[in-house]
Amino acid sequence: xxxxxxxxxxxxxxxxxxxxxxxxxxxxxxxxxxxxxxxxxxxxxxxxxxxxxxxxxxxxxxxxxxxxxxxxxxxxxxxxxxxxxxxxxxxxxxxxxxxxxxxxxxxxxxxxxxxxxxxxxxxxxxxxxxxxxxxxxxxxxxxxxxxxxxxxxxxxxxxxxxxxxxxxxxxxxxxxxxxxxxxxxxxxxxxxxxxxxxxxxxxxxxxxxxxxxxxxxxxxxxxxxxxxxxxxxxxxxxxxxxxxxxxxxxxxxxxxxxxxxxxxxxxxxxxxxxxxxxxxxxxxxxxxxxxxxxxxxxxxxxxxxxxxxxxxxxxxxxxxxxxxxxxxxxxxxxxxxxxxxxxxxxxxxxxxxxxxxxxxxxx
Amino acid sequence: xxxxxxxxxxxxxxxxxxxxxxxxxxxxxxxxxxxxxxxxxxxxxxxxxxxxxxxxxxxxxxxxxxxxxxxxxxxxxxxxxxxxxxxxxxxxxxxxxxxxxxxxxxxxxxxxxxxxxxxxxxxxxxxxxxxxxxxxxxxxxxxxxxxxxxxxxxxxxxxxxxxxxxxxxxxxxxxxxxxxxxxxxxxxxxxxxxxxxxxxxxxxxxxxxxxxxxxxxxxxxxxxxxxxxxxxxxxxxxxxxxxxxxxxxxxxxxxxxxxxxxxxxxxxxxxxxxxxxxxxxxxxxxxxxxxxxxxxxxxxxxxxxxxxxxxxxxxxxxxxxxxxxxxxxxxxxxxxxxxxxxxxxxxxxxxxxxxxxxxxxxxxxxxxxxxxxxxxxxxxxxxxxxxxxxxxxxxxxxxxxxxxxxxxxxxxxxxxxxxxxxxxxxxxxxxxxxxxxxxxxxxxxxxxxxxxxxxxxxxxxxxxxxxxxxxxxxxxxxxxxxxxxxxxxxxxxxxxxxxxx
Numbered sequence: 001x002x003x004x005x006x007x008x009x010x011x012x013x014x015x016x017x018x019x020x021x022x023x024x025x026x027x028x029x030x031x032x033x034x035x036x037x038x039x040x041x042x043x044x045x046x047x048x049x050x051x052x053x054x055x056x057x058x059x060x061x062x063x064x065x066x067x068x069x070x071x072x073x074x075x076x077x078x079x080x081x082x083x084x085x086x087x088x089x090x091x092x093x094x095x096x097x098x099x100x101x102x103x104x105x106x107x108x109x110x111x112x113x114x115x116x117x118x119x120x121x122x123x124x125x126x127x128x129x130x131x132x133x134x135x136x137x138x139x140x141x142x143x144x145x146x147x148x149x150x151x152x153x154x155x156x157x158x159x160x161x162x163x164x165x166x167x168x169x170x171x172x173x174x175x176x177x178x179x180x181x182x183x184x185x186x187x188x189x190x191x192x193x194x195x196x197x198x199x200x201x202x203x204x205x206x207x208x209x210x211x212x213x214x215x216x217x218x219x220x221x222x223x224x225x226x227x228x229x230x231x232x233x234x235x236x237x238x239x240x241x242x243x244x245x246x247x248x249x250x251x252x253x254x255x256x257x258x259x260x261x262x263x264x265x266x267x268x269x270x271x272x273x274x275x276x277x278x279x280x281x282x283x284x285x286x287x288x289x290x291x292x293x294x295x296x297x298x299x300x301x302x303x304x305x306x307x308x309x310x311x312x313x314x315x316x317x318x319x320x321x322x323x324x325x326x327x328x329x330x331x332x333x334x335x336x337x338x339x340x341x342x343x344x345x346x347x348x349x350x351x352x353x354x355x356x357x358x359x360x361x362x363x
Numbered sequence: 364x365x366x367x368x369x370x371x372x373x374x375x376x377x378x379x380x381x382x383x384x385x386x387x388x389x390x391x392x393x394x395x396x397x398x399x400x401x402x403x404x405x406x407x408x409x410x411x412x413x414x415x416x417x418x419x420x421x422x423x424x425x426x427x428x429x430x431x432x433x434x435x436x437x438x439x440x441x442x443x444x445x446x447x448x449x450x451x452x453x454x455x456x457x458x459x460x461x462x463x464x465x466x467x468x469x470x471x472x473x474x475x476x477x478x479x480x481x482x483x484x485x486x487x488x489x490x491x492x493x494x495x496x497x498x499x500x501x502x503x504x505x506x507x508x509x510x511x512x513x514x515x516x517x518x519x520x521x522x523x524x525x526x527x528x529x530x531x532x533x534x535x536x537x538x539x540x541x542x543x544x545x546x547x548x549x550x551x552x553x554x555x556x557x558x559x560x561x562x563x564x565x566x567x568x569x570x571x572x573x574x575x576x577x578x579x580x581x582x583x584x585x586x587x588x589x590x591x592x593x594x595x596x597x598x599x600x601x602x603x604x605x606x607x608x609x610x611x612x613x614x615x616x617x618x619x620x621x622x623x624x625x626x627x628x629x630x631x632x633x634x635x636x637x638x639x640x641x642x643x644x645x646x647x648x649x650x651x652x653x654x655x656x657x658x659x660x661x662x663x664x665x666x667x668x669x670x671x672x673x674x675x676x677x678x679x680x681x682x683x684x685x686x687x688x689x690x691x692x693x694x695x696x697x698x699x700x701x702x703x704x705x706x707x708x709x710x711x712x713x714x715x716x717x718x719x720x721x722x723x724x725x726x727x728x729x730x731x732x733x734x735x736x737x738x739x740x741x742x743x744x745x746x747x748x749x750x751x752x753x754x755x756x757x758x759x760x761x762x763x764x765x766x767x768x769x770x771x772x773x774x775x776x777x778x779x780x781x782x783x784x785x786x787x788x789x790x791x792x793x794x795x796x797x798x799x800x801x802x803x804x805x806x807x808x809x810x811x812x813x814x815x816x817x818x819x820x821x822x823x824x825x826x827x828x829x830x831x832x833x834x835x836x837x838x839x840x841x842x843x844x845x846x847x848x849x850x851x852x853x854x855x856x857x858x859x860x861x862x863x864x
Contacts, residue, residue, distance in 0.1 A: 064615040145720040146752035147792035156571035177621035205592045225664030270560040314560035330565045343822035
């Protein structure tokens with residue numbers, strides 16, 4: 001086990017629990033924040049601010065067990081640095097929207113980066129959580145072991161719930177070794193050709209760990225043992241690409257993300273979905289990440305039309321902003337599904353104090 | 364404390380009017396097979412944990428979704444509990460029937476609806492066998508990764524209900540990591556889709572919540588799983604050790620070398636001897652422990668990794684290392700492990716399989732603890748261990764025909780699970796809580812945490828009609844569990860704690 005304690009480590013659990021007890025007693029809604037770098041990802045919450053940023057530090061890390069437990073307010077950068085020191089990583093490559101990004105925010109939003117289709121998402125690597133419930137009691141679900149099916153999987157349920165079911169105070173993750181070799185490639189291919197190649201490669205055990213098409217080229221990353229990466233690189237061809245490309249894509253620092261004023265949309269689709277039939281949208285001006293399963297679009301268009309088109313293809317669309325006043329950030333849920341979302345919210349947050357309305361007005 | 368449903372501890376189990384309910388169901392769902400005679404229902408009285416048996420009120424064998432839906436609506440209206448059953452191979456009595464409930468058997472839903480090699484997904488009905496998915500995907504060079512030892516018989520619906528694992532979990536994940544979408548019927552008969560054909564879906568991650576929920580939140584009617592390209596090669600190394608602790612340390616050393624094996628299994632002496640006697644896998648019967656380490660992927664990488672692992676094993680003090688020369692020998696190495704349960708079964712009239720997971724660093728302490736408990740209770744224990752992910756399967760050897768021996772085996776098993784919790788582990792890694800570990804849930808969770816579980820259940824099933832009594836113990840049961848535990852702790856140290864019933 002490593003001792004990763006830093007002087008700034010602090011357990012603020014008792015204070016946070018007290019704030020929640022008060023809010024519960026008074027029925028005051030809380031707006032939960034960590035680094036507040038993901039403020040744009042959801043509806044605005046009216047409430048008294050509850051920050052986790054004092055509650056920080058790595059409480060447990062054993063590289064041999066492949067397990068790390070981290071307090072919610074810990075900066076993501078601090079966690080990633082501690083893992084890198086041991087040759088390990090968070091395999092899902094969470095986007096960092098600023099140096100203040102915290103582990104709690106990463107889990108609450110549940111967003112993953114370029115490696116997601118091959119390695120898995122945030123929730124896939126969550127082993128356990130500590131959560132302060134509506135009564136101000138810290139509870140532990142899951143744990144620090146790889147396999148655990150005791151009780152319901154409330155720890156994975158917290159991922160992406162945006163704090164609406166309780167305050168996440170600590171999370172245990174499975175971590176993995178950083179691959180032995182990495183090689184990024186740039187292949188001049190049309191979007192259609194890239195789709196065909198990816199479909200073909202996807203059925204073979206090739207060491208691909210990222211694939212994004214933009215600006216007339218397929219950007220590919222190979223990761224694995226040095227031998228297989230070299231062999232695959234020789235077979236696929238293309239030009240060398242700086243590995244830093246993936247960091248820029250992951251953190252949305254490519255020019256695409258800051259150009260223009262049109263709203264940024266994230267389309268989550270089955271990866272083989274052909275070009276969407278949308279008026280005035282040129283697919284070649286989009287970023288097709290995750291081998292086509294995550295597409296970034298900048299456009300002024302009718303949200304309902306876009307969402308209907310994505311839903312017909314088996315996916316959904318999220319508006320990252322700037323968001324027109326009448327557009328919801330997340331695709332509305334079918335009626336039955338929404339009923340059970342409301343039931344769950346009412347059961348776990350009966351007074352509606354945790355980030356009310358963050359995901360949907362009714363939650 | 365009784366494992367079978369106990370009204371005093373588990374809540375009311377009202378006397379049901381079998382004939383009246385049968386009439387109502389047949390009227391609402393004409394044409395559905397509904398068994399009611401004792402001799403017809405007898406085969407359904409237990410699941411894979413056959414020491415616990417209960418005859419259900421009725422057994423429904425629907426063959427259309429419409430029938431399932433109407434059955435749920437009708438049971439909901441009548442207030443009759445519903446226990447859903449897949450292939451019945453579960454090892455925690457999760458599908459144990461209730462005398463006051465209908466057993467809903469999903470085995471007739473056994474069609475593979477779609478294999479899409481381009482999308483690398485399979486869409487199947489819940490009664491499809493786990494292995495059948497990989498077989499159907501095989502012509503496309505694809506397979507379904509989770510492979511519980513029962514994969515030849517267990518159904519994918521049951522895999523979802525239990526969040527089933529297997530020997531390749533460390534690298535390829537559990538069921539929850541490999542299911543992308545499920546269609547669900549609620550207790551009120553509403554249809555709901557959780558997850559999607561894309562890589563995520565809006566809203567709460569109810570798909571994760573339903574995986575491993577033991578049929579207590581809804582009935583899964585269709586499942587979409589992801590398929591993976593078959594690894595180019597798989598090679599397996601077998602290392603023998605003269606000391607269990609050395610074998611345990613070798614596991615950590617392999618992972619510390621930055622290698623994630625496809626499979627990493629450990630067996631102790633009793634399990635080695637049993638397997639060798641049964642299968643003739645070529646195991647060294649004089650070893651205290653063996654490790655099986657499978658490396659899979661692209662051939663060049665696998666060869667590099669085999670070399671690294673060999674060096675690590677040597678350094679860790681292995682007394683012998685063999686690499687399977689060909690696929691036939693590799694299959695033989697695995698056959699010993701995959702048949703370890705029945706092999707141990709041949710040594711003893713009955714065996715009872717535990718499923719705790721521990722942090723790997725605690726292995727030596729836990730094995731020592733198990734050995735002490737084994738001695739104290741006077742029952743042998745063989746250890747089979749998914750060493751890579753810390754999931755242990757101690758097998759307690761006993762004879763159910765001997766008066767009181769099942770109770771002793773249960774008490775020994777309970778103490779092993781509590782030991783797992785004590786070292787920071789869990790009472791179940793992949794078999795589920797069901798009825799079997801209902802008491803130990805009180806050791807793993809506090810009353811307020813159990814209350815949160817019950818709240819989550821109430822969101823989907825407020826009247827507690829879906830598989831009541833499983834997975835989450837009532838406050839009454841935990842209060843009795845704690846009373847018994849503290850009474851046992853008050854007696855002299857080392858006192859016989861068996862036979863608490």
